[in-house]
Amino acid sequence: MSLSILLCLPVLLALVATQLPERYVGRGAALLSLIPLGIAIDYLARFNPGNSGLQFVTDKLWISSLGIHYKLAISGLNIALVVLTAILFTISLAWSSQRQIDRPKLYYFHFGLAQSAVLGAFMAQDLVLFVGFFDLMLIPFYFLVGSWGTGDRVRATVKMVIYTAVGSFLMLAAAIATGVLASGQHSTALTFTFTALQHLGLSRTDQDWMFLAFAAAFLVKMPLAPFHGWLADAYKSMPIPAVAVFSGVVSKVAAYGFIAIVLPIFPQASHHYQTLMLVIALFSILWATAMAFTTKDARLVIAYSSVAQMGFIMLGIFSLKSTGDQGALLQMLNHGIVTAASFFIVAAVAARADGSENLDDMGGIAFRAPVLASFFLIVTFANLAMPGSSNFIGEFMILLGVFSTQMWIAIVATLGVVGAAVYALRLFITAMHNRVGGRVKSFEVRRIEVIAIVPLLALILVLGFYPQFGLNKSQDSVKAAIAPAAFGGCQNDFPGRTVLSCVAYDPSKTPTSK
Amino acid sequence: MNLAQIAAITQHHLKGPYINWAALSPTVVLTVGAIAVLLLGLLSSPMVRERLVPSAALLTLLGAIGAEISRFNHPATIVHGAMRVDDLAILIDLICAVSAIATVILAWRSAAPREAGHGEFHALLLFSVMGMAILASAQDIIVLFVGLELLSIPLYILCASEYRREGSLESGLKYLIIGSVGSATLVYGLAMIYGATGQTGFTGIGNAIASNNILTDPLLLGGIALTAVGFAFKASVAPFHQWTPDVYEGAPTPVTAFMATATKAAAFAIFLRFFDVALISDQNKWAPLLAALAAITIIVGNVGALGQTSLKRMLGFSGVAQAGYMLSGVIVGTQLGVSATVLYLGVYLAMNIAAFAVIQAHQIETGDDRIAGLRGLGKRSPALAASLTVAMLGLAGIPGTVGFVGKFQLIHALVDGGYGWLAIVLVVGAMISLGYYLRVVAAVWMSPAGEHAEISGVPAPGDVLPVALAPIAGGSPEADQLPYTEIVFVAVLFATLCVVFGILPSPLFHLAAHAGAAFSGLF
Structure with missing residues (x-):
């Protein structure tokens, strides 16, 4: 079975669902989305963790004159994220299907398109294909926010698209330049596949430029602190199912891009900019934690907490240690689940506070809804990385990785862990306990809320008991992906890799000398 | 010497240059057709x-398209070296002819041909296409000028063809005056180049520049500069673009669609031929100049479009910006650059025709072309709304549409030709352009707040709200009941092409590579 099926199914099934009578479109879309989920799980089952290379490769020459391949594959880096994507989309569709949605056919079509684009971005093994899917992801969310959002949604959506496009168009130029320069410097035919580009090292100066362009795209998309301007408006305005998948998987595409593309293809530049990236990540953690303390809006608490979490993931990635990067990958999975669950819970809580997402209007909800409160508590514990949760393992590995690279950054970053406990508990206490809010009409958790929240809770618990589940698939792939960057791109550990310039190579910075 | 011999010799001396009529057949078909149409219109x-x-x-x-396709891949230099019908010319001719077909369909029931006279309107259109065909295959500055005027003069009239409408007349007059200034500048430039090189043929000029060591001759450089300005007027390259939004706005929409796509294609064809063939050895003199013009054009066009309220004016400015993008293919002076420009002209045709078809349908229905007036189009006519959306996303360069493919190849050509900084400008321009293209999309689909039920995180769970008004869903076949089926057809057809070739672009690259290969002197 080819990966193209998994790629195309969501959008095709969405088109099938739109043919149903309007009342059944939602339920149809949600049920049909179980098919790609099943396929993704099937791939997970058949995945061979011992192989650090690409598996289930689909490779066709797409644009022959430019050497662009339509190449999809599963590797240790993306398998968990592909499954996560399928899960979160199914859950979001299930949540949507229980609600009255205006113009449902368009709504579910955009959801299907979004899922295909996200899956495409995760599975693409060609730079141009990746950039294409990365940009395409934006379009359905543009419509989802603009047509089905709340508040000043058109402004929010245009802002989001322009912010993201600034980065991703630069990335497009950089992607083309990477292919052209790499083939020029090695006098080979034009190629854009990841594997080929890893063996065609660019010169140092070129790598630096390309790195910055790619980093711009990914940092905006994640987003990290100085590049997050679109975040508050867009997250505030997005419909809940859209924000759950956006924060759950779309932002992970950017983090995944760093591990799968930037580190292997621009190893020297990654090494060179390591400290800069770590500092951005650190700033992000501290700033977002501070914002999450102070905001009065329940949804924004989760939004900023996810910026802080992305900061941790970034720390892990640029620790350039296999522990740190594996922690980052595990944390991507954890955060994807936890943040989606958090958004659904915020929606459930807001529904009991007369539709308000303001913390001042909440309070005392737990008295009449103990089950919901327990759900919330589990998610809160996962979010603050309680020992025993998988998030704890993830953050621990990340900090361990950073600790052996840049100790002071790891020490400061620990403040973020402490801060997470404060804002997560503050959110839980103000919403669920304290004095009963003025407009609160609490009631126990409803079936449609259970549909969305319980599967995610189950995943949180499974990963908490057995985090190895998220780790063992990726070990070898992560090591292979970060190896060139970890050694500054100068150690010739890649058979067939040509190192063009190691002039800037500083032996004191390599991990081996420590 | 007997009589027969004398007759043969006289005949030989009196005979004009040998004309390969087969290669000239597209032009012939257009001429005959145009005259026939003009005469038919007298009934x-x-x-x-x-x-x-x-x-x-x-x-x-x-018929012209058929003739062009039959000549594809059979390059021929005809009329004693004055014209060359190669794959570049054929592709440009095809673009112009397809654009003209779309124009005829859009104008089928519009006011312009009724007022100007059907025969005249369509004959002028055909003559203009013929001018473009001649211009695209010109190999000589005389032919160049003949072609340019043959394309321009009918357009001046076509712009003013709705002569009961003030805006149309203004548009025609403005285009006439500015177009004449452009032509005059161009003639000066061509005369100076002739003065410097003593040649009228492009290859002759190229050889003279290369061999006579006149690369820095002020007469030649002055000529190049004036020629560039003349072409810039036609291709609406800033700062010679001021006429574009005004003329686009005032002209009847079908004519605007034709001008935006076909004229641009012809203007870039001659840009490519003249600069990348005749003046190629002086490239390091003119390329930085044109690169600066391209950068200015991209910024001016995109920033100018941001504040527009009229769709046609916005597309005018966007056309300016796109001209800047396309100029980058000329600047690099490589086969890749040529093919990138031709590719972009092709994709630009598809996206713009789709957009203008929607504007025409919308104008017939509501009588205005304000962006705000599009509100609710997504509900009224999903087919038109979807077409306009695809066109706008394509023009912005979103993947999955041909616009992405076109931008990709231009950036590729720029990076390959060592103009990385211009690629950055292009990308920055594309970012700015999202600001106005997305505004149109938002107007189409996203009605103002409060107009329809919203889902947020907070509908009362459990109890499904009774819906007071059943939401009007997409997919209703309303469009078929509207009195302009043929326009909807054009819009949907070109929008579909945008998406299909956006996903499977290989044929486009192959065709465009043919255009690049037509310039065998380039790398």
């Missing part, structure tokens, strides 16, 4: 004028 029967004349025009254009 008084409304049936003939309103049905037969446009049909004859369509038939002529289809």
Whole structure:
């Protein structure tokens, strides 16, 4: 079975669902989305963790004159994220299907398109294909926010698209330049596949430029602190199912891009900019934690907490240690689940506070809804990385990785862990306990809320008991992906890799000398 | 010497240059068709004028397309080296002819041909296409000028063809005056180049520049500069673009669609031929100049479009910006650059025709072309709304549409040709452009707040709210009931092409590579 099926199914099934009578479109879309989920799980089952290379490769020459391949594959880096994507989309569709949605056919079509684009971005093994899917992801969310959002949604959506496009168009130029320069410097035919580009090292100066362009795209998309301007408006305005998948998987595409593309293809530049990236990540953690303390809006608490979490993931990635990067990958999975669950819970809580997402209007909800409160508590514990949760393992590995690279950054970053406990508990206490809010009409958790929240809770618990589940698939792939960057791109550990310039190579910075 | 010999010799001396009529057939078809259409239009029967004349025009254009396709991949230099019908010329001719077909269909029931006279309107259109065909294959500055005027003069009239409308007249007059200034500048430039090189043929000029060591001759450089300005007027390259938004806004929409796509294609064809063939050895003199112009054009066009309220004006400015993008293919002076520009002209055709078709349909229905007036189009006519959306996303360069493919190849050509900084400018321009393209998309689909039920995180769970008004869903076949089926057809057809070739672009790259290969002197 080819990966193209998994790629195309969501959008095709969405088109099938739109043919149903309007009342059944939602339920149809949600049920049909179980098919790609099943396929993704099937791939997970058949995945061979011992192989650090690409598996289930689909490779066709797409644009022959430019050497662009339509190449999809599963590797240790993306398998968990592909499954996560399928899960979160199914859950979001299930949540949507229980609600009255205006113009449902368009709504579910955009959801299907979004899922295909996200899956495409995760599975693409060609730079141009990746950039294409990365940009395409934006379009359905543009419509989802603009047509089905709340508040000043058109402004929010245009802002989001322009912010993201600034980065991703630069990335497009950089992607083309990477292919052209790499083939020029090695006098080979034009190629854009990841594997080929890893063996065609660019010169140092070129790598630096390309790195910055790619980093711009990914940092905006994640987003990290100085590049997050679109975040508050867009997250505030997005419909809940859209924000759950956006924060759950779309932002992970950017983090995944760093591990799968930037580190292997621009190893020297990654090494060179390591400290800069770590500092951005650190700033992000501290700033977002501070914002999450102070905001009065329940949804924004989760939004900023996810910026802080992305900061941790970034720390892990640029620790350039296999522990740190594996922690980052595990944390991507954890955060994807936890943040989606958090958004659904915020929606459930807001529904009991007369539709308000303001913390001042909440309070005392737990008295009449103990089950919901327990759900919330589990998610809160996962979010603050309680020992025993998988998030704890993830953050621990990340900090361990950073600790052996840049100790002071790891020490400061620990403040973020402490801060997470404060804002997560503050959110839980103000919403669920304290004095009963003025407009609160609490009631126990409803079936449609259970549909969305319980599967995610189950995943949180499974990963908490057995985090190895998220780790063992990726070990070898992560090591292979970060190896060139970890050694500054100068150690010739890649058979067939040509190192063009190691002039800037500083032996004191390599991990081996420590 | 007997009489027969004398006759043979006289005949030999009197004979004009040998003409390969087969290679010239597209132009011939257009000429014959244009005259036939003009004559048909003299008949008084409304049936003939309103049905037969446009049909004859369509038939002529289809004939021309057939002739062009049959000549594809058979490059020939004809009329004693004055014209060259190679794959570049053929592709440009095809673009112009397809654009003209779309124009005829868009104008089928519009006011412009009714007021100007059906015969005249369509004959002028065909003559203009013929001018473009001549211009695209010109190999000589005389032919160049003939072609340019043959394309321009009918357009001046076509712009003013709705002569009961002030805006149309203004547009025609403005285009006439500015177009004449452009032509005059161009003639000066061409005369100076002739003065410097003593040649009128492009290859002759190229050889003279390369061999006579006159690369820095002020007469030649002055000529190049003036020629560049003349072409810039036609291709609406800033700062010679001021006429574009005004003329686009005032002209009848079908004519605007034609100008935006076909004229641009012809202007860039001659840009490519003149600069990348005749003046190629002086490239390091003119390339930085044109690169600066391109950068200015991209910024001016995109920033200018941001504040527009009229769709046609916005597309005018966007056309300016896109001209800047396309100029980058000329600047690099490589086969890759040529093919990138031709590719972009092709994709630009598809996206713009789709957009203008929607504007035409919308204008017939509501009588205005304000962006705000599009509100609710997504509910009224999903087919038109979807087409406009695809066109706008394509123009912005979103993947999955041909716009992405076109931008990709231009950036590729720029990076390959060592103009990385211009690629950055192009990308920055594309970012700015999202600001106005997305505004249109938002107007189409996203009605103002409060107009329809919203889902947020907070509908009362459990109890499904009774819906007071059943939401109007997409997919209703309303569009079929509207009185402009043919326009919807054009819009949907070109939008579909945008998406299909956006996903499977290989054929486009192959075709465009043919255009690049036509310039065998380039790398």
